Amino acid sequence: MTTIGELGEDALIDLFAPRLPQTDAALLGPGDDAAVLSVDGDLVVSSDVLIENRHFRREWSTAADVGWRAAMQNIVDIDAMGAVPTALQVTLAAPADTDVEWVLGFADGLREACEPHGVGVVGGDLSGASEIAISVTAIGETHGVDPVTRADAMPGDLVAVSAPLGAAAAGFALLTAGQGQGLEAVGLFLRPRPLIGAGLEAALRGATAMLDVSDGLLRDAGRIARASDVGMAIDSASVPVHPAATEAARVLDVDALSWALTGGEDHCLLATFPAGAFLPDGWTQVGSVVDDYQGVRVDGAIPETLGWDHFSS
Amino acid sequence: MTTIGELGEDALIDLFAPRLPQTDAALLGPGDDAAVLSVDGDLVVSSDVLIENRHFRREWSTAADVGWRAAMQNIVDIDAMGAVPTALQVTLAAPADTDVEWVLGFADGLREACEPHGVGVVGGDLSGASEIAISVTAIGETHGVDPVTRADAMPGDLVAVSAPLGAAAAGFALLTAGQGQGLEAVGLFLRPRPLIGAGLEAALRGATAMLDVSDGLLRDAGRIARASDVGMAIDSASVPVHPAATEAARVLDVDALSWALTGGEDHCLLATFPAGAFLPDGWTQVGSVVDDYQGVRVDGAIPETLGWDHFSS
Numbered sequence: 001m002t003t004i005g006e007l008g009e010d011a012l013i014d015l016f017a018p019r020l021p022q023t024d025a026a027l028l029g030p031g032d033d034a035a036v037l038s039v040d041g042d043l044v045v046s047s048d049v050l051i052e053n054r055h056f057r058r059e060w061s062t063a064a065d066v067g068w069r070a071a072m073q074n075i076v077d078i079d080a081m082g083a084v085p086t087a088l089q090v091t092l093a094a095p096a097d098t099d100v101e102w103v104l105g106f107a108d109g110l111r112e113a114c115e116p117h118g119v120g121v122v123g124g125d126l127s128g129a130s131e132i133a134i135s136v137t138a139i140g141e142t143h144g145v146d147p148v149t150r151a152d153a154m155p156g157d158l159v160a161v162s163a164p165l166g167a168a169a170a171g172f173a174l175l176t177a178g179q180g181q182g183l184e185a186v187g188l189f190l191r192p193r194p195l196i197g198a199g200l201e202a203a204l205r206g207a208t209a210m211l212d213v214s215d216g217l218l219r220d221a222g223r224i225a226r227a228s229d230v231g232m233a234i235d236s237a238s239v240p241v242h243p244a245a246t247e248a249a250r251v252l253d254v255d256a257l258s259w260a261l262t263g264g265e266d267h268c269l270l271a272t273f274p275a276g277a278f279l280p281d282g283w284t285q286v287g288s289v290v291d292d293y294q295g296v297r298v299d300g301a302i303p304e305t306l307g308w309d310h311f312s313s
Numbered sequence: 314m315t316t317i318g319e320l321g322e323d324a325l326i327d328l329f330a331p332r333l334p335q336t337d338a339a340l341l342g343p344g345d346d347a348a349v350l351s352v353d354g355d356l357v358v359s360s361d362v363l364i365e366n367r368h369f370r371r372e373w374s375t376a377a378d379v380g381w382r383a384a385m386q387n388i389v390d391i392d393a394m395g396a397v398p399t400a401l402q403v404t405l406a407a408p409a410d411t412d413v414e415w416v417l418g419f420a421d422g423l424r425e426a427c428e429p430h431g432v433g434v435v436g437g438d439l440s441g442a443s444e445i446a447i448s449v450t451a452i453g454e455t456h457g458v459d460p461v462t463r464a465d466a467m468p469g470d471l472v473a474v475s476a477p478l479g480a481a482a483a484g485f486a487l488l489t490a491g492q493g494q495g496l497e498a499v500g501l502f503l504r505p506r507p508l509i510g511a512g513l514e515a516a517l518r519g520a521t522a523m524l525d526v527s528d529g530l531l532r533d534a535g536r537i538a539r540a541s542d543v544g545m546a547i548d549s550a551s552v553p554v555h556p557a558a559t560e561a562a563r564v565l566d567v568d569a570l571s572w573a574l575t576g577g578e579d580h581c582l583l584a585t586f587p588a589g590a591f592l593p594d595g596w597t598q599v600g601s602v603v604d605d606y607q608g609v610r611v612d613g614a615i616p617e618t619l620g621w622d623h624f625s626s
Contacts, residue, residue: 027355031540032462033393033524034359036455039352042340046347047402047450049440080346089360091448125448127362135404135438135448137360140347149345211346227344 005096019107023120035122041142046077052132067109078140082203093129153209153228153272155291162269166245169263184244210271234287318409332420336433348435354455359390365445380422391453395516406442466522466541466585468604475582479558482576497557523584547600
């Protein structure tokens with residue numbers, strides 16, 4: 001094994017850069033002070049952090065799994081605005097004793113997640129650190145479609161999700177219990193597979209507010225409620241539970257619904273649509289927007305727990 | 314003292330976001346899945362990482378100093394392309410026991426560095442971590458001026474720097490020796506103050522290759538040499554040494570020139586210009602581009618040390 005400390009920064013970049021996905025929008029890719037991109041319409045930008053042992057564990061995730069997730073959770077943030085993802089900037093800080101192969105595997109995962117969507121990694125930074133810290137900034141283009149924010153949900157709107165929920169949280173629970181072997185939920189936790197393009201379709205169908213479910217349905221619904229100054233009434237019986245979560249719940253003898261309500265990292269979309277809207281294929285209504293209270297209620301009650309907080313856990 | 318773990322993510326964002334600098338280019342700022350920006354010309358994007366105890370120490374730098382440096386070293390990367398900086402995305406990962414005041418001071422430093430240049434922080438992410446890890450992505454616009462890369466230096470070109478060098482390395486040496494009290498070099502290490510706009514002026518004056526001196530004159534000259542497939546002949550007697558470095562060298566009884574040659578983090582610009590070019594005000598010729606060897610030579614010899622490597626130290 002060769003460590004990145006032995007190899008050195010410049011040599012590592014020489015191995016790393018050729019593995020990265022490319023985009024037609026890049027007029028100049030990695031290797032200079034900055035990348036140069038052409039843009040069609042306004043620009044949409046989003047960033048996320050992944051920290052070792054908080055957002056991933058090396059004993060669970062391969063390096064490629066980590067690269068996949070780092071890319072995907074940012075690509076979906078662009079999709080959740082109704083925009084088209086184009087390029088990523090990726091920074092990776094890692095201990096000097098990290099295996100070079102890990103870093104190259106990470107690049108492979110970025111590529112596997114990005115290439116089907118025409119997204120390129122156009123630049124970034126590599127640095128030493130005591131623990132692996134990854135930051136990804138995704139850039140997208142509006143192509144003239146108004147971005148869908150969190151702030152324009154209106155009382156009377158439908159609340160809907162783009163796909164069944166709970167698989168990622170179920171996968172996490174299985175791995176924690178040491179019982180993940182061969183179950184689908186584990187794969188969906190390690191490599192979330194939201195349908196990219198669902199956000200643009202929802203925007204074109206008139207979605208009034210939208211985000212991706214990264215910290216749990218209830219917590220993320222709360223964000224729309226707060227930004228839009230409305231209440232979100234969630235009907236738990238209508239929340240679609242992912243079959244992989246149901247399968248995992250049988251193995252662990254628990255209720256899959258709580259994963260669907262409060263489990264994060266599924267990265268499907270949560271959106272509001274005008275009452276009577278024709279929902280895009282695959283979407284399910286899970287509640288409605290109300291004006292008689294603020295925040296989120298489930299079956300009429302204030303939920304005991306909302307989901308994930310990045311500092312308190 | 315309140316820690317960020319006690320306060321929680323959403324409440325921290327509520328305190329943090331209003332302190333951030335704003336930009337007229339932001340159609341939608343922090344708080345949604347993504348920011349929305351209007352862009353004039355092509356897009357220029359760059360990212361850098363700062364890790365606690367590698368790129369800064371909390372006993373030396375205030376939180377605002379760290380915010381300043383995080384912003385400035387990315388703004389200058391955009392300037393080093395000859396482009397105009399517009400917006401930053403900032404991710405901050407920090408231990409749960411970090412004082413909320415530290416995080417707010419960090420935001421203040423971002424604002425102090427950005428506001429004079431009309432640069433806004435339009436989004437980012439906050440997360441827990443074992444050590445403070447900051448990643449900044451800067452976005453700029455070309456306004457129709459061709460970006461200046463590292464790859465187009467030509468034999469016969471002049472090599473020049475935009476300002477005297479060595480102050481940041483001198484400040485680091487003073488702090489390490491415990492002798493920094495009241496000396497200018499310390500201030501310039503903690504808050505680098507490159508002249509933003511120098512890159513655009515150099516681009517308009519015909520610079521053929523350019524970057525900012527972040528890892529030392531020789532190492533960064535080597536990057537132009539490699540990208541352009543040329544040799545860089547540096548004349549050490551002509552390298553301008555910052556007066557604050559000369560002052561620090563007297564205090565520590567060392568030679569300031571080595572700081573100017575191999576000390577990083579000054580963030581002034583290194584560029585090549587066609588022979589006979591009229592250099593912008595403040596620039597100094599330090600050598601020439603040659604085709605009889607590759608890499609960097611100082612006074613005709615291969616230097617023993619180039620400067621900073623982010624993994625080996």
